[in-house]
Amino acid sequence: MRMTADVVVIGGGVIGTATAFYLANAGRRVTLVERRGLAQEASGANVGLVTVFTIFELAPGPFFGLSRFSADSYLSLREQTGLDIEYQRCGGLVVAETEKELEVARRAYEGYAAHDVPVEWLDPKGVRACEPALVSDRILGGVFCPLQGFVNPMLATQALGLGARRHGATLLFGTSVHGIACDQGRVQMVQTSAGDIACEFVVNAAGAWSPEIGAMAGVKIPVFPARGQILLTEPVPRFMRSVVLGTEISATQTRRGNVLIGSTAESVGFDKRVTVETISHFARTILQYYPRLRNLQVIRTWAGLRPFTSDNYPIIQLMEEPKGFCLATGHGKRGMIQGPATGQLMAELITGKQPYMPLDPFSLRRFAGQRPDGVTTS
Ligand SMILES: Cc1cc2nc3c(=O)[nH]c(=O)nc-3n(C[C@H](O)[C@H](O)[C@H](O)COP(=O)(O)OP(=O)(O)OC[C@H]3O[C@@H](n4cnc5c(N)ncnc54)[C@H](O)[C@@H]3O)c2cc1C
Structure with a gap:
């Protein structure tokens, strides 16, 4: 049986679940595809620090824009999902x-x-x-x-996944993505071990494996x-x-x-x-x-x-080619604190709303002429 969705999100870490959560909340039909289970990779292996202040930026910059939003989202996640994520500010x-x-x-x-x-x-x-x-x-x-604090990263990811499901998202576990079919410069379908899913948008939230997913759509992703x-x-x-x-x-x-x-x-x-x-x-x-x-x-x-990524900022972008292919990856050391904000931004981009903050610092373009490890090649 062929499945359909407005958006297929690939990856059941904090970035994929947050994206599914905000998109489903915005009324989109979302299917999240995860080859293992929720929080089985980096999102379940981290310390859960919610660090709004960091010397990575010497004044509030793009990272602060993401982290401040996420920290406030974690405050309300219990109310929204009924799950205690052990957030301590x-x-x-x-x-x-x-x-x-x-x-x-x-x-x-x-x-x-x-x-x-x-x-x-x-x-x-x-x-x-x-x-x-x-x-x-x-x-x-x-x-x-x-404002600094921490969450239980497994519970936070599960809460976002559960919240997405409550808003109508379908979560497919134990399901691998092995291909993305495009036609006339647009994504058409995600090919998975559970069958094909026809869709308008595909969000690549596969963390360290996002370059593999990018290659399926012909997009080079400088994440390592x-x-x-x-x-x-x-x-x-x-x-x-x-x-x-x-x-x-x-x-x-x-x-x-x-x-x-x-x-x-x-x-x-x-x-x-x-x-x-x-x-x-x-x-x-x-x-x-x-x-x-x-x-x-x-x-x-x-x-x-x-x-x-080589500059420690994530990649958050809707691609021009193929149309409908979206990137939500490269969150490096700080994915827990950037997760809810990334989900919100992806939802704004896909539903055609004005993003709540400028996205230039997170574009794929900034890596033009670099190898994946950041070494300049031209
Ligand atoms: C030791 C450690 C400590 C950290 N401490 C912190 C911290 O204190 N605070 C903080 O903010 N961040 C921290 N981080 C960083 C944070 O964990 C990551 O940035 C974040 O979890 C990345 O989330 P993700 O959803 O992009 O990736 P992941 O959680 O890795 O999720 C990607 C998912 O994609 C799935 N996938 C891959 N390929 C496919 C496929 N073909 N088909 C289907 N599914 C696929 C994988 O199974 C995986 O579940 C830490 C990380 C580590 C390792």
């Missing part, structure tokens, strides 16, 4: 350990403060008062932002996998007040009390193995900051593949 610290890092943090603080983003500059004493469990003489200062490894401890009574980010550390304590420590960004292709070298490095490093973790039991380690 606990605030977060970005700490500096060298003079250079301090200068960058200071510039970012001034840039965000000038745009009325709530940020606070902290000296080493202020950092200690803010996060008493963090022990380090090396910390020279930092920035506290009360970067492995991230994570270590999880047993739950303990809450001792971390906020999310802490530094060059050497990224640590957070989940609502259940487990400590999540990570993470790397390694260029090892599609290799998802966890390595002794990295995990022992995490363990040694984290003890320098949180000696109280010394006797905690490590209960799990894992790795996931982030879909990276």
Whole structure:
């Protein structure tokens, strides 16, 4: 039997489910196709940090436009779906350990403060008062932002998928996409292991695998996998007040009390193995900051593949050729915090509405003349 949809979304990670959620909410007939299940790749393998303030942008820029929208969406997702995604807006610290890092943090603080983003500059004493469990003489200062927080990434992705289904979307699991048929410069149909789906639009939200899907429609997508490894401890009574980010550390304590420590960004292709070298490095490093973790039991380690672009911004675009082919990929280190905003923007593009923010920074065009890894070829 041939299936039909207005939009086929490929990928059941946070980007695909958010896209399905906002599109179904806007009244479109959506079918989401996922070869495994919801949140089985990067979207279920991450730390779930919801970082609105980051030194990646020294003042609110395109990333802030995405992250602010997403953080607010996570606040209302429970009401909209009935599922508790364990979103905690606990605030977060970005700490500096060298003079250079301090200068960058200071510039970012001034840039965000000038745009009325709530940020606070902290000296080493202020950092200690803010996060008493963090022990380090090396910390020279930092920035506290009360908008930082975290979600349970699996629950957030499931909530978006469930919300999409409640609005009428069809979710096909265990179903692989193996072809995209185009005619006269337009997408016509997605070929899957469960049969063909005729459609007007196809959204490529296949994360690190989005180049494979792009090739099916004749579109080169400069996204590459970067492995991230994570270590999880047993739950303990809450001792971390906020999310802490530094060059050497990224640590957070989940609502259940487990400590999540990570993470790397390694260029090892599609290799998802966890390595002794990295995990022992995490363990040694984290003890320098949180000696109280010394006797905690490590209960799990894992790795996931982030879909990276060379400039760390995603690709969010409706293609001219083939018409109806849409890109929602390349969210790199920050897909959880960019997911709901990307879904909203895809829905606006597909329903012909004015996007709520400018999309030029996310266009595929910016990579013209570059290899997928960002090296310029002309
Ligand atoms: C260790 C680690 C820590 C991270 N920490 C954070 C963090 O704290 N905060 C944050 O914001 N982000 C974080 N990230 C990044 C975030 O996880 C990713 O950016 C995000 O999950 C990408 O979502 P996605 O939906 O694009 O990709 P994915 O979640 O990988 O989903 C893509 C889906 O496409 C499916 N697919 C692929 N090919 C096909 C096909 N042919 N047919 C059907 N389905 C297909 C796959 O099965 C997969 O489920 C982290 C990532 C890692 C690995």
